[in-house]
Structure formats: C-alpha cells, structure tokens
Amino acid sequence: MAAAFSCPVFFPSTFSYNGNRYHGRIKIKINATSSTKVKTLNEIAGAGKGSSSLATSTEINHLSQEQIRQRIPTKKQLVDPYRQGLIIERGVGYRQTVVVRSYEVGPYKTATLESLLNLFQETALNHVWMSGLLSNGFGATHGMVRNNLIWVVSRMQVQVDHYPIWPLAYTPQSTVYTYMTGVAADCRGEVLEIDTWVGASGKNGMRRDWLIRSQATGITYARATSTWVMMNEKTRRLSKMPEEVRDEISPWFIDKRAINEDVPEKIIKLDDNARYVNSDLKPKRSDLDMNHHVNNVKYVRWMLETIPDKFLESHQLSGIVLEYRRECGSSDRVQSLCQPDEDETLTNGVEQSLLKNMVLTPRIMEGNGYLGPLDVKSYGYTHLLQIKGDSKNEEIVRGRTRWRKTLSTLPYSS
Numbered sequence: 369m370a371a372a373f374s375c376p377v378f379f380p381s382t383f384s385y386n387g388n389r390y391h392g393r394i395k396i397k398i399n400a401t402s403s404t405k406v407k408t409l410n411e412i413a414g415a416g417k418g419s420s421s422l423a424t425s426t427e428i429n430h431l432s433q434e435q436i437r438q439r440i441p442t443k444k445q446l447v448d449p450y451r452q453g454l455i456i457e458r459g460v461g462y463r464q465t466v467v468v469r470s471y472e473v474g475p476y477k478t479a480t481l482e483s484l485l486n487l488f489q490e491t492a493l494n495h496v497w498m499s500g501l502l503s504n505g506f507g508a509t510h511g512m513v514r515n516n517l518i519w520v521v522s523r524m525q526v527q528v529d530h531y532p533i534w535p536l537a538y539t540p541q542s543t544v545y546t547y548m549t550g551v552a553a554d555c556r557g558e559v560l561e562i563d564t565w566v567g568a569s570g571k572n573g574m575r576r577d578w579l580i581r582s583q584a585t586g587i588t589y590a591r592a593t594s595t596w597v598m599m600n601e602k603t604r605r606l607s608k609m610p611e612e613v614r615d616e617i618s619p620w621f622i623d624k625r626a627i628n629e630d631v632p633e634k635i636i637k638l639d640d641n642a643r644y645v646n647s648d649l650k651p652k653r654s655d656l657d658m659n660h661h662v663n664n665v666k667y668v669r670w671m672l673e674t675i676p677d678k679f680l681e682s683h684q685l686s687g688i689v690l691e692y693r694r695e696c697g698s699s700d701r702v703q704s705l706c707q708p709d710e711d712e713t714l715t716n717g718v719e720q721s722l723l724k725n726m727v728l729t730p731r732i733m734e735g736n737g738y739l740g741p742l743d744v745k746s747y748g749y750t751h752l753l754q755i756k757g758d759s760k761n762e763e764i765v766r767g768r769t770r771w772r773k774t775l776s777t778l779p780y781s782s
Contacts, residue, residue, distance in 0.1 A: 440503075443500045451464060465560070476774070478533050495566075518598070527590065527592070528686055529590065601659070640705075671751040683771040684773070
C-alpha cells in the first residue's frame with residue numbers, strides 16, 4: 369500500500385479592511401502518495417533504457433544549457449513561490465517580497481543605495497520572467513532576440529525617504545510581524561514589498577517604475593523611475609522598436625508613475641575644473657553584466673566614492689538622477705568628476721549652506737504618527753563619468769545627487 373503524505377506551501381497575502389492594510393500568509397496543502405511518479409534526471413534528459421541510473425557529465429551539461437532554458441515560462445505566471453512574487457495591478461504589475469540581508473547593508477546597518485539598485489534590477493527581470501515573454505538575454509523578449517536587440521537604460525531617477533535596516537529593531541511593528549509570520553522580527557532584516565510596472569515612453573522607449581515599502585507598516589522607503597531604449601547587440605547602435613516587440617510589451621503598460629516629474633532636471637556637463645576628480649578607475653571583468661558592458665550599479669559606486677569621506681560620514685543620499693550617454697567596457701580608462709553646489713562650502717569636514725539653499729520639506733508619514741523635520745537642508749552634487757581618450761574624452765553618464773543630514777534610520781518611533 370502506498371504511504372500518503374502532504375506538503376504545506378505558503379504564499380504571502382495582503383488585504384484591506386475598513387481602510388487598514390493587513391499582511392499574512394495563505395497556506396495550501398499539497399497531498400500525494402509514495403507511488404506518485406517523479407521524473408528522474410535521466411528521464412528529463414531523454415536517456416534510453418540502457419542508460420545508467422546516473423546521468424553522465426555530458427548529459428548534465430546538456431541539461432543545464434537546453435532543458436533548463438525550456439523551463440522559462442511561455443505563458444503568464446500569477447505566483448512565483450520561490451521568489452515570493454505575485455502578479456498585481458489587474459494582471460500586469462509585479463510585487464516581490466524580500467528580506468534585507470546582512471551583506472546588503474553599510475556601516476550604519478541600513479541598506480545601501482547599491483543594494484536598492486540591485487533589487488530594482490532583480491525585480492524587473494523577475495517581472496519579465498513571470499510575463500512569459502522572457503527569451504535569451506538580459507530581460508529581452510522573443511521579438512527582441514529575433515531582431516538582435518537588447519535593453520539599455522537611458523535615464524534613471526531614485527528618491528529615498530528612508531533606508532531599510534538590518535537587523536530589524538524591536539518595535540510595536542516588529543511585534544505585529546512576529547505575530548503574523550511566526551518569525552522573530554528582531555533577528556532578521558526588514559521585510560520589504562517591491563512593486564514594479566512598465567509604461568510607454570515616447571515612440572521607441574519604455575518606462576519602468578518601482579516602489580519599495582515596508583511589509584509590516586506600509587511605509588514607503590523609496591521610489592524610482594527609469595527610461596529604457598533598444599540597442600542592436602551587434603552594431604551597438606540604438607534602434608527603433610519593431611512592431612512585433614511593441615505588440616509583445618504594450619499590453620503590460622500601465623499609465624501610472626512612481627515619481628511625477630513634469631520637466632526632467634537638466635544636468636550640466638562638468639569639465640576638468642571640477643573640485644573633486646578621480647582618474648584612477650579601471651573596470652574589472654566582475655563589473656560586466658551579461659550584455660558585456662559595465663553594470664549601472666558600478667557607475668553609481670564610482671560617483672559616490674569621489675565625494676569626500678567627511679561629507680559621506682554625516683550625510684545620507686536622498687535622491688539621484690542619472691543620464692546615460694554611452695556604454696563602458698573592460699578596456700576603458702574611466703575618470704570621475706564631482707562638483708558640489710556653488711553655494712556650499714566644506715569647512716573642517718562640516719557642510720555649511722546659505723539660507724537660499726534651505727529646502728523646507730514637511731514630511732508626514734500617513735497613519736504612522738511620524739513627523740519629519742520641517743527644516744531640512746538639502747545638499748547637491750553634480751557628477752560626470754567619462755572615458756579618458758588620447759585626443760578627447762567621451763561621456764559615460766551624467767549625474768545629480770541630493771543629500772540630507774544623517775537622521776534616525778527608523779521611520780517610526782521606537
């Protein structure tokens with residue numbers, strides 16, 4: 369007689385009642401018996417009857433390159449339990465639940481900007497995976513692969529209200545989290561919900577937005593928007609969007625923005641007279657992504673490391689705008705230039721700002737009893753990364769960063 373067994377599977381759940389937002393888990397039990405047939409590795413690889421019980425190394429390699437690729441969904445998936453992902457926004461948006469890990473935080477036990485950018489990239493790719501449109505390449509659709517096209521980002525803007533923390537300190541919210549999940553919240557990082565969706569950007573571009581919030585409180589930590597265009601993978605030139613690609617992705621477009629920006633901020637080009645310059649930058653092979661150019665997260669690291677340490681020790685980045693001009697390869701020599709706003713001076717490591725540079729930002733977090741400082745000095749830097757050439761330099765990316773004095777890492781009272 370076959371022995372019976374069951375396996376519980378948990379999915380994250382969010383619902384609203386009387387204006388309040390609640391989070392929990394849905395438990396589904398899968399029943400089976402010991403006689404349930406499970407395919408072996410040899411069966412998956414198509415081995416014959418005379419094969420041994422273990423696949424050869426050749427079969428395993430073949431499986432990795434061919435069979436596993438075929439496991440990419442060809443139809444829309446609504447739930448991804450492995451990545452804690454869900455399709456939302458009437459079936460076209462994507463939400464993923466993640467936990468801040470110890471290696472994603474900096475010296476102040478908060479997630480770094482680089483970690484947030486990596487999460488943006490990861491959730492974007494997972495969204496394409498769930499859509500059933502993913503083919504070979506870095507988020508490329510089937511139509512893009514047929515036309516030798518890849519995605520490249522042309523502009524990105526990130527606004528950070530608060531940085532997620534690790535480990536999660538003891539708060540009333542962490543008690544609720546422990547009650548809802550059965551896991552002690554003070555021994556792990558903040559649990560985040562990341563929403564992402566896409567929309568049209570002109571005739572040949574696509575916009576992708578993100579929103580990061582606390583799963584326990586609903587507080588928004590960060591939001592971002594980006595513009596993407598297509599490049600021919602062989603010629604490395606920008607390309608118009610083919611109609612077959614437009615037909616693939618346009619049903620997923622949402623008319624919704626994480627950041628409302630009526631007039632994009634114009635970023636001036638710096639020259640060799642910039643106050644801070646770092647010319648000793650050389651990309652490594654580990655900095656390259658699967659499209660064989662330097663990942664945009666590396667660009668941000670180069671920019672921020674050009675700012676004086678004294679300033680970074682007492683300030684926290686609240687926003688960044690990036691305008692990408694060209695790609696950067698492993699053989700390029702890179703120079704980073706940085707210029708603080710003209711009405712700011714650095715004296716004994718303390719940033720002083722004129723009154724005209726003071727920005728009044730009342731920040732009241734809805735429903736959480738948190739009132740931010742009414743007088744927040746905002747400091748700005750302009751950045752430029754360029755490739756050093758023998759006769760001329762070529763721009764890689766222009767950037768603007770906004771900063772505020774380092775405040776409490778918690779967006780609520782403990």
